[in-house]
Amino acid sequence: MDRREALRSVAILLGTAISAGTTDILFSSYTLPESEKNAVNFSAEQIRTLTEIADVIIPTTKSSGGAKAAGVGKFIPMMVNDCYPAKQQQSFYKGLTEFEARTKKQYGKSFALIPLAERKKMLNALRQETLDQKTNKLPERADIAYFFTTVRDLTSLGYFSSEIGCTKAREYVQIPGSYDGAYPLKPGQKSWAT
Template sequence: MNRRLAIRDLTLALGGLVSIPSWASNGWNANSLSISSSFFKTAEQNILEVIVETIIPESSTKGAKSLGVPAFLQKMLQDCYEAPVSENIKNGLSATDATAQKQFGKPFEGCNTQQKQQILLGFEKSEDTRLKEFYSLIKNLTILGYTTSEYVQTEFLHYNMAPGHYYGCVSVKK
């Protein structure tokens, strides 16, 4: 046996064990996210929560808001996207409230479900590419956050990190 190869392989194996990231658990939950409270203003955070709840509302199952998806969105926007994208999101949140004021005479949070859906679908079909990109990103991140949450992974998708068993002593017959 070559001692150098054995030491190299052992080092790689130990390095792999040490570097197993937190994604190896059963998904994320709202308590596992550390977010900066200064990323969104309170009004923007409230509008984001209402948008997320409009996209995936609470029914017999938990909705996006109750699973902490707004915190997931904030963490993703803060850590994974560049400043122009984050600014577009902030501008889109302001535009959402302004559109609600213009169309219905009340803030977005005060609108009923149909009015909220009408505003968001208007953004989806808008000629303004910034609004279209805003809604598309919020919708996609909401779906991503919801489907990768610990609740959905364990309750509906029956996620198991190492599924099945390995039976190495099975005879092969034709």
């Protein structure tokens, strides 16, 4: 099974956890021409920002490492460059750039360097802005809303297709038995990864 087929399987497994737009791009990326790939270049600072955003979305817990431990910060730009058309890559990049500019204006430093409480506030505000954008449809907010939706989706996809996500955050049986779609979960049990 190649990487795209594996990601498609994970996207189906996660179901509504990933937006229709992201699912559509992942499925149609089979036909993405090489000239569309790598339309933007992410700096080391931007990758650190993506890593910290992902880690706020899926933090480390007592039972499993978070998105940072799973390497999601490098997964996000790789997926954007390899699977998204140039127009969407540029929209994502513009949204990331705008988000970083907001952070620097408000706190005087990069998102990766501000305290965790402030990171959470910024992402909650961005989440609300993205929800508002669905009804308001303001053109000047389109890129940042697209950025948030995509980073959220790719964080989930990257985490739950990683070894940590499959073996620590979910129940995992290396060699499962026969399929039983009605097998009961015990109270408090994690969902199955296999």
